[in-house]
Amino acid sequence: MGKVSLKLGNSQKPLEVVSNTGATATLASSIKVAFKRHKLAYLSVGSYVASMAVFGLIVFVKGANPLSVFSVVVQSTFFNGGSVEQIILRAVPISLAALAVAVPARAGLVNVGGEGQLIMGAIGATGVGLTVGASAPSPLSWALMGVAGGLAGAIWAGIPALMRTATGASEAVTTLLMNFVANDIMLYLIYQPWRDRYSSGQPQSQPLSHSAQLSSLFGSQLNIGVVFAVALAVATWWLLKKSHWGFALKVVGGNQEAAKRAGLPINRLLISSMLVGGALAGLGGMLNLAGVEVQLRPGITATFGYIAFLASWLGRHEPYKVVIAAFLFSAIALSSNGIQLNFGLNGSIVDILLALIVIAPLFLSKNRKAMTK
Amino acid sequence: MNGIEQTLIGGIAGGTAIVIPSLGELTSELAGIVNLGTEGCMLAGALGAYAVTVATGSAEIGVAGGAIAGAVFGLLHAYLTIYRKADQLTSGLVVWFLALGVTGVLGTSYVNDVITPLPVISIGGLSKVPWLGPILFHQDLLVYVGYVLVPLIIFILHRTRIGLLLRSTGERPEVVSVAGNRPNLIQATAVTIGALLAGVGGAQLSVGYVGTWFDDMTSGYGFVAVAVVLFASWKPLRVMVGAYIFGVALSAESVLQTNGIAINQYLLDALPYLVTLIALVIVSRKGGRKAPEALNRALIDVT
Numbered sequence A: 001m002g003k004v005s006l007k008l009g010n011s012q013k014p015l016e017v018v019s020n021t022g023a024t025a026t027l028a029s030s031i032k033v034a035f036k037r038h039k040l041a042y043l044s045v046g047s048y049v050a051s052m053a054v055f056g057l058i059v060f061v062k063g064a065n066p067l068s069v070f071s072v073v074v075q076s077t078f079f080n081g082g083s084v085e086q087i088i089l090r091a092v093p094i095s096l097a098a099l100a101v102a103v104p105a106r107a108g109l110v111n112v113g114g115e116g117q118l119i120m121g122a123i124g125a126t127g128v129g130l131t132v133g134a135s136a137p138s139p140l141s142w143a144l145m146g147v148a149g150g151l152a153g154a155i156w157a158g159i160p161a162l163m164r165t166a167t168g169a170s171e172a173v174t175t176l177l178m179n180f181v182a183n184d185i186m187l188y189l190i191y192q193p194w195r196d197r198y199s200s201g202q203p204q205s206q207p208l209s210h211s212a213q214l215s216s217l218f219g220s221q222l223n224i225g226v227v228f229a230v231a232l233a234v235a236t237w238w239l240l241k242k243s244h245w246g247f248a249l250k251v252v253g254g255n256q257e258a259a260k261r262a263g264l265p266i267n268r269l270l271i272s273s274m275l276v277g278g279a280l281a282g283l284g285g286m287l288n289l290a291g292v293e294v295q296l297r298p299g300i301t302a303t304f305g306y307i308a309f310l311a312s313w314l315g316r317h318e319p320y321k322v323v324i325a326a327f328l329f330s331a332i333a334l335s336s337n338g339i340q341l342n343f344g345l346n347g348s349i350v351d352i353l354l355a356l357i358v359i360a361p362l363f364l365s366k367n368r369k370a371m372t373k
Numbered sequence B: 001m002n003g004i005e006q007t008l009i010g011g012i013a014g015g016t017a018i019v020i021p022s023l024g025e026l027t028s029e030l031a032g033i034v035n036l037g038t039e040g041c042m043l044a045g046a047l048g049a050y051a052v053t054v055a056t057g058s059a060e061i062g063v064a065g066g067a068i069a070g071a072v073f074g075l076l077h078a079y080l081t082i083y084r085k086a087d088q089l090t091s092g093l094v095v096w097f098l099a100l101g102v103t104g105v106l107g108t109s110y111v112n113d114v115i116t117p118l119p120v121i122s123i124g125g126l127s128k129v130p131w132l133g134p135i136l137f138h139q140d141l142l143v144y145v146g147y148v149l150v151p152l153i154i155f156i157l158h159r160t161r162i163g164l165l166l167r168s169t170g171e172r173p174e175v176v177s178v179a180g181n182r183p184n185l186i187q188a189t190a191v192t193i194g195a196l197l198a199g200v201g202g203a204q205l206s207v208g209y210v211g212t213w214f215d216d217m218t219s220g221y222g223f224v225a226v227a228v229v230l231f232a233s234w235k236p237l238r239v240m241v242g243a244y245i246f247g248v249a250l251s252a253e254s255v256l257q258t259n260g261i262a263i264n265q266y267l268l269d270a271l272p273y274l275v276t277l278i279a280l281v282i283v284s285r286k287g288g289r290k291a292p293e294a295l296n297r298a299l300i301d302v303t
Helices: A002-018 A025-035 A041-063 A066-078 A083-104 A114-132 A138-167 A171-191 A225-241 A244-254 A256-261 A266-293 A303-314 A319-343 A350-365 A363-371 B004-028 B038-056 B059-083 B090-110 B131-137 B143-157 B161-171 B173-178 B183-209 B221-233 B234-258 B265-285 B293-299
Strands: B120-122 B139-142
Touching: A025 A041, A041 A066, A041 A350, A041 A363, A066 A319, A083 A114, A083 A138, A083 A225, A083 A244, A083 A266, A083 A303, A083 A319, A083 A350, A114 A138, A114 A171, A114 A256, A114 A266, A114 A303, A138 A171, A138 A266, A138 A303, A138 B265, A171 B221, A171 B265, A225 A266, A225 A319, A244 A256, A244 A266, A256 A266, A266 A303, A303 A319, A303 B090, A319 A350, A350 A363, A350 B059, B004 B038, B004 B131, B004 B139, B004 B143, B004 B161, B004 B183, B004 B221, B004 B234, B038 B090, B038 B183, B038 B221, B059 B090, B059 B143, B059 B183, B059 B293, B131 B139, B139 B143, B139 B183, B139 B265, B143 B161, B143 B183, B161 B173, B161 B183, B161 B293, B173 B183, B183 B221, B221 B234, B221 B265, B234 B265
Parallel strands: none
Antiparallel strands: B120 B139
């Protein structure tokens, strides 16, 4: 912080000098100063506009009118009651998986395993749901499914955490590889032990019994899982911002040497941050399964885990910003349906849009670093 | 031909699609830049090679197209990480996402196209060597490129001035700069060449080993290439061995399946990733060689 105020003091200096040298010069240079002070903001706007221009160009090359594509994205996102509900439903797994990135990031760990942790959460929930769902009362089966989902996600994040602390294997790479293993496990379960013999077409697991499914909120498309997700997000915010544990994580992430000297149990903190993160993503997978999907199917996560990583990064790993970014990305991911229907473009065009939205702030990294140094 | 031979033939052919990108990633990492976008560059290379092959009818020209497509995405990663100081891991993932989107959108029109893949070339006398001959020397062009690339990269990295500069940049960019060289340019070149090789690896999938294009066809091989470099402790020979082991695990899976061994296909699919993970743990435990210092700053001291 000390450094920042020093820098501000410096940048104000020219203003004083200039104010002695006449009115016209003052105006010109105060504009300059104003631009300098808000440079980052202007550059941000500029880079986002450039990103959208690139996207428009790609759309144009594929023979669609960029303006009408943009209007479809905006309309299907904001001016359609049903799709707002859909956005919220999608935002549940995406924001929980994004928080699963944000928590370990506090301690300096990179969790790119949101996809696998979501899948394992869904698997855990399906396993328990199929076993007890038909006989247990709803709240009990939800609780058991939540425990199973959270546990499965935590295990899936805990393995790379142990690999990191015990052997130093980079968790950025191991969490990525774990995603593919999780996906193969899910496919195995869908194609063999849990296969729904009565469904035709694409293989999927047997559906959860009705009582194990999350009940709907006030007759809307939303379900009670949204409430659980909000509670989890608030709890995560509290853990990171208000608890001793959250502070300790920040110390470890900021300066491991200082943390060591302060006697903090570094390895235990690193592992616990990954366990909490994995549990959050696992619960996201469980809520998505029990509330929306109802049965396992191939591609159930639809790259939500990776979108979540980008969302957490865009929100600078700050809990509430991360959730906002997750909503934004959820809306964009949803607009792929509209784009496909209206323009016949491949749905993966929204991957381009998502990437470009993150490229804009990546492009500004240098300016941002210069500002905060 | 028995199952083991079949597995090894496929392992060399499929492993080549990992060997070449891993050598690229090695070059990039030794210069201090990790590129998770290798996956995206492979994907771009696979589609680029396929598209050019469809257009020209020649898979060899297609490979060049794949190399260029990979390099273009590598340039983006190089620009963001080196000249805009972006976080390397995030930038890599974004490059992958962008490639996923671009190949998804542009690739739909190629799904039903048919091509003549790279022909199998027999190396005269060598291919007649009993047992080993047909495995090693009855393969497509890119497999031989892989064979040549390993000693070539070892030579360049460890026996030439360029290699010395590149490795010094990966350790201490500041020192390279003080000595009157341009570390940024060296890194950017290394990343772009690395991505170019990733593109060639992608081409080996689409116009070589598999011979067709489908959405997201690299299915994580690019990430495996990054992992292979880590568990090979930045040593080219080990990179080669690791990549072929992954290739053999890949091909064992399809050979077991065609021979009707009753193991679930999807559990077998997980095998190569598990092998890579286990190898990572074993090697990391031994300590391995220390990572290039500039790379360590990017990979371990993040956020």
